[in-house]
Amino acid sequence: MQKNTTCTLPEKYNSDTFKQHGYKIIDILADYLSDATSGSIKEVLPNVTPDEMLNLWDEDISEEGGANFESLIIKAIDYSNHLHSPRYIGHQVAPALPYAVLADAVSAMLSNGAAIYEVGPVNTILETKIIRWMSKLIGYNNNSGGFLTSGGSLGNLTALLTARQAKTGLDIWTDGVDQKSSKLAVLTSEQNHYSIKKAIQIMGLGEHAAISVPTNENYQMTLETITDAYNQGVKDGKKIFAVVASACSTATGSYDALEEIAKFCKEKDIWLHVDGAHGAPALISDKYKSLLKGIEHADSAVWDAHKMMLMPHIITAVIFKDEKNSYKAFSQKASYLFEKDKNGDWANLAHRTMECTKGMMALKLYTSLMVYGSKFFGDYVTQMYDLTKKCAEIIKNSERFELAIEPQSNIICFRYLDQQESDLNLLQNKIRKEILESGHFYIVKATLRGKVYLRCTLINPLTTENTFIELLEEIKKTSKQICLTK
Numbered sequence: 126m127q128k129n130t131t132c133t134l135p136e137k138y139n140s141d142t143f144k145q146h147g148y149k150i151i152d153i154l155a156d157y158l159s160d161a162t163s164g165s166i167k168e169v170l171p172n173v174t175p176d177e178m179l180n181l182w183d184e185d186i187s188e189e190g191g192a193n194f195e196s197l198i199i200k201a202i203d204y205s206n207h208l209h210s211p212r213y214i215g216h217q218v219a220p221a222l223p224y225a226v227l228a229d230a231v232s233a234m235l236s237n238g239a240a241i242y243e244v245g246p247v248n249t250i251l252e253t254k255i256i257r258w259m260s261k262l263i264g265y266n267n268n269s270g271g272f273l274t275s276g277g278s279l280g281n282l283t284a285l286l287t288a289r290q291a292k293t294g295l296d297i298w299t300d301g302v303d304q305k306s307s308k309l310a311v312l313t314s315e316q317n318h319y320s321i322k323k324a325i326q327i328m329g330l331g332e333h334a335a336i337s338v339p340t341n342e343n344y345q346m347t348l349e350t351i352t353d354a355y356n357q358g359v360k361d362g363k364k365i366f367a368v369v370a371s372a373c374s375t376a377t378g379s380y381d382a383l384e385e386i387a388k389f390c391k392e393k394d395i396w397l398h399v400d401g402a403h404g405a406p407a408l409i410s411d412k413y414k415s416l417l418k419g420i421e422h423a424d425s426a427v428w429d430a431h432k433m434m435l436m437p438h439i440i441t442a443v444i445f446k447d448e449k450n451s452y453k454a455f456s457q458k459a460s461y462l463f464e465k466d467k468n469g470d471w472a473n474l475a476h477r478t479m480e481c482t483k484g485m486m487a488l489k490l491y492t493s494l495m496v497y498g499s500k501f502f503g504d505y506v507t508q509m510y511d512l513t514k515k516c517a518e519i520i521k522n523s524e525r526f527e528l529a530i531e532p533q534s535n536i537i538c539f540r541y542l543d544q545q546e547s548d549l550n551l552l553q554n555k556i557r558k559e560i561l562e563s564g565h566f567y568i569v570k571a572t573l574r575g576k577v578y579l580r581c582t583l584i585n586p587l588t589t590e591n592t593f594i595e596l597l598e599e600i601k602k603t604s605k606q607i608c609l610t611k
């Protein structure tokens with residue numbers, strides 16, 4: 126163990142020491158990147174239980190410290206999931222672009238927030254530039270605006286809080302939830318991300334306020350399904366103030382029929398929020414932007430850049446068609462922070478966000494966009510959506526594999542039908558468990574209308590058709606072993 130001999134505070138900020146460790150860490154990360162992207166890291170995730178992991182990390186924080194920094198970093202890398210491996214095809218988490226990783230290190234050093242302009246001048250303005258770029262892609266005009274926040278879940282909550290203030294005629298922000306608000310409800314697809322229901326519950330409206338709208342055979346909410354749910358809700362005495370549409374949904378990557386839903390919302394004077402956490406970046410792809418046709422009529426949208434824009438998390442945009450509405454979700458008086466400053470108050474973002482201190486999230490995306498250009502990101506989305514369609518063809522041409530639906534994005538659900546096993550749900554669960562334990566691939570699962578499917582998100586640009594074929598071979602082999610050892 127290295128022994129700390131000096132411990133005066135100023136020395137901890139010594140730039141030469143920083144440089145020395147910094148070079149070492151960059152070398153470690155560069156080697157890691159090379160190993161992960163080339164696939165030479167064999168195990169995509171560690172086969173270590175939470176209890177084992179608990180024991181792997183020292184709990185004794187001694188007074189003197191003295192541990193070796195680089196060793197701790199190497200250990201953290203070794204026992205983490207390796208998203209840069211082409212065989213990471215699990216959750217919707219992007220392998221971070223190296224440029225963006227470097228920008229995040231700069232953000233960490235500067236640690237400028239964005240509560241008010243004064244605490245993060247560059248950060249605030251870069252957020253605004255990113256929002257303007259996204260707004261244009263959505264098709265909003267100059268009245269639009271928004272900000273960045275810490276994740277799609279928080280973004281959805283923020284948008285729904287705004288919708289409630291804007292559409293119900295009740296000032297729940299001031300008066301609290303009471304008898305008058307007890308009938309408020311939101312129409313939300315049965316396929317929506319769970320953060321929508323969570324948001325409605327956090328808002329104090331109760332579980333019953335989330336009216337689940339059935340979806341069609343492709344797991345999409347349509348005019349037909351939403352009309353029926355609305356009529357039933359009204360009959361039950363509900364006051365429906367918002368619809369949340371998915372673009373796309375989490376489990377199957379399905380895009381709701383935004384154009385017809387938007388028309389419906391306009392007719393009924395309901396707020397339309399589009400959860401584009403995963404699928405909004407399709408707007409950058411010439412080939413796939415039509416999937417979001419109609420989003421320009423939505424009152425608000427959420428767009429994660431840590432999913433389909435290759436950013437390290439976390440970075441989520443909340444965008445409003447009418448920026449004025451964005452002041453309705455949160456509004457606090459804090460004399461120590463906010464001054465009445467008519468000139469430039471738009472730049473004091475904490476009026477409109479849950480966070481006070483917030484990560485300096487804009488720098489990584491702004492610099493990546495400036496360095497690589499938007500076409501790079503559009504091409505990336507196109508490549509991954511195209512690849513997923515090819516993988517669906519491979520499934521359809523493979524004996525004993527069954528596709529859930531034709532993929533609309535880069536999410537694909539399928540299952541293996543082994544004649545030796547009659548309980549196919551159990552089989553998929555066992556296959557996934559075995560594959561995760563082997564560490565060769567990271568895949569997830571989804572239950573759709575009672576059937577368990579294996580689920581992949583093809584999010585890593587280094588994943589190819591061959592990677593997918595390799596996975597199918599592994600599934601077959603695993604299933605055979607499971608059936609033999611029954």
Ligand SMILES: Cc1ncc(COP(=O)(O)O)c(C=O)c1O
Nearest residue numbers: 276277278318374375400402403
């Ligand atoms: C459609 C959708 N919305 C929201 C979220 C939540 O986003 P976050 O994990 O950034 O909170 C997800 C996450 O997978 C998602 O798929």
